[in-house]
Amino acid sequence: MRRLVGRPRPRPARPRPRLRAGVLHLVRAAPGDDLRRRRTARRTRRPARLPHADRRRRLADRRTHPLLRHHRRLAARPQDFPDFAGHVRRIQALGLSYLLWHAIPFAGDRSAAAKRLEGHTLTHLPLLETFLLDPRSATVRAHQVERLAAAVEQHGVDGLKVDFVDTFAREPAPGVAPDTVPGAASPEADCATVAEGVQKLLAELDARLRATRPDVLVEHRQDYTGPGLWPYATMVRAADCPHSAVENRVRTADLRLTAGPLAVHADPLTWHPQESPEQIAVLLQSVLFATAQVSVDLAAQDADQLTALAFWLSVMKEHRDLLQRSELRPHRPELAYPVIEARDGARLAFGRYAPLPLWARGEWELLLVANADQDTLVRIEFDRAPGTVDLLVQDCLGGTVARAQTPVGGTELSVRVPTGGLLTLRR
Incomplete structure (x- = not known):
């Protein structure tokens, strides 16, 4: 579907946005942009939204975010959260549920996990400064399950946003069988395909989480919404489409038709002050x-x-x-x-x-x-x-x-x- 792009307006002065937990980017639009879809690469200094099929290439080409570079050593900083579990309880007392974000496939270059899991990776993503872990490895699965489950078991959060699951998929070299994993692989891989490893990882995580909290909340994101993943999530969120009422409508409607029993969440709404x-x-x-x-x-x-x-x-x-x-x-x-x-x-x-x-x-x-x-x-x-x-x-x-x-x-x-x-x- 072609996109109609309007003539860009002068950019308003942008105040420094407040940092928000779980939000990687905050883009401000001018009044009226939400209806008319007049966001351009020149005005926002970001490339125009690529077709859905190009998501992985877009992910690999964007500048590294510190959360990915350091991922797998994420922890509450004592100077910011001296009592993180208490902070979670105060939010829950307001009638809200608390979910923590995790990029499950990654071990950032500067994290301790990158050294601990060396040799159990599928590839290195230099632009993201992170390793892509091999889910067929029992060591990888045990490590990931332990780290993610700790948020629920130790801090009492209501669930997790499990992100970037689709990044496990890697395109094989020309002439190689579709299920063959390119590049390196863990020496202890206990299943033939990465897809089987992902299924094992999510199943083990689901069993661990539900043992602590049977009503745990788990969010997946659009791109990995197939029936095979339904048992391991309770909700699915539309992929990023900031300031686009049209794209948010299309993505949520598509998800309603394909998400089976999962609750469908829209991409977070933002607007100009x-x-x-x-x-x-x-x-x-x-x-x-x-x-x-x-x-x-x-x-x-x-x-x-x-x-x-x-x-x-x-x-x-x-x-x-x-x-x-x-x-x-x-x-x-x-x-x-x-x-x-x-x-x-x-x-x-x-x-x-x-x-x-x-x-x-x-x-x-x-x-x-x-x-x-x-x-x-x-x-x-x-x-x-x-x-x-x-x-x-x-x-x-x-x-x-x-x-x-x-x-x-x-x-x-x-x-x-x-x-x-x-x-x-x-x-």
């Missing part, structure tokens, strides 16, 4: 059928920004079963899903992302329309006249724009719904 409430609402509407993740400083938001955020999170919570656990029908994939439909019995919900009519088929008692498009005239077609309906139109802040009992004697209904707003029909 001066972003309008309407566009914040549109960002949330773009991930309406997944679990939204918000990565902004809430204390820096103004009253309207917080109101828009609170309103749409409340909609997601109130209608969670309909939006996230029901039958999902993303329409027109070749157009990046301009309409997404969810149905749970007599309850029906639409995400409207383009000026297209909606078709409400069959019987319904509740119909929701989230309008994320600039066109405010929402048109709905029915296969039979719905009769009198209770109509409620709300703006992006949740304020009432219109409320009425409306007779609908025909099979079409047109209603003005503000951008970022919500239409609710009840019978």
Whole structure:
């Protein structure tokens, strides 16, 4: 699918971002960029997003992040966390779950694990300054399981984000069998393929974690979402797509169709400090059928920004079963899903992302329309006249724009719904 790139605007001055646990990069956009996808390599000084298939090459080409260079010696620094377990308990007391991030395939060049596991690696990644471990080695699996499980057993965290699992896959040399591992391999490999080793590693980690915490939370990321990995995770997250409402919508919809029993999480949402409430609402509407993740400083938001955020999170919570656990029908994939439909019995919900009519088929008692498009005239077609309906139109802040009992004697209904707003029909 071709990307339409708009003309870049002047870049605003960027204040130094606050460091956030588990966030590798924080890119700030100008107001309005979330809807119009006007991020370019010139403006952000980062290459444009590559196709999904090029992820490994993109990973290898980017500048090394210190977390990878030192990975496998990650520990809470006493000067920052003199009582890390106590810190975790205080976060949990707020009603939140605490997950720690781990890049499971790597042993950074400057870590003690790199020396301890020497000879049990698949290759060295010089640009990332890290070794790629061989999961077929029992020594590697025992080491990784011990380190990752310690976060749950010693510090009481609720789970782990297990990242970069897909990086274990290495392309064989030309003419070599597909299952053959290129380069070096551990002398104690106890299975033929790396895929089998990964399965053993994740199974051993899962058994260890559930022995301590049966309800452990484990997040995987888009790219490694096949059925063989479902038993070892509880949720899966969309791959990175910062400031792109369209890409976040497409990725979460794709995951809803392929993630089986796993909960689907969106890529964390960020926006410019001066972003309008309407566009914040549109960002949330773009991930309406997944679990939204918000990565902004809430204390820096103004009253309207917080109101828009609170309103749409409340909609997601109130209608969670309909939006996230029901039958999902993303329409027109070749157009990046301009309409997404969810149905749970007599309850029906639409995400409207383009000026297209909606078709409400069959019987319904509740119909929701989230309008994320600039066109405010929402048109709905029915296969039979719905009769009198209770109509409620709300703006992006949740304020009432219109409320009425409306007779609908025909099979079409047109209603003005503000951008970022919500239409609710009840019978």
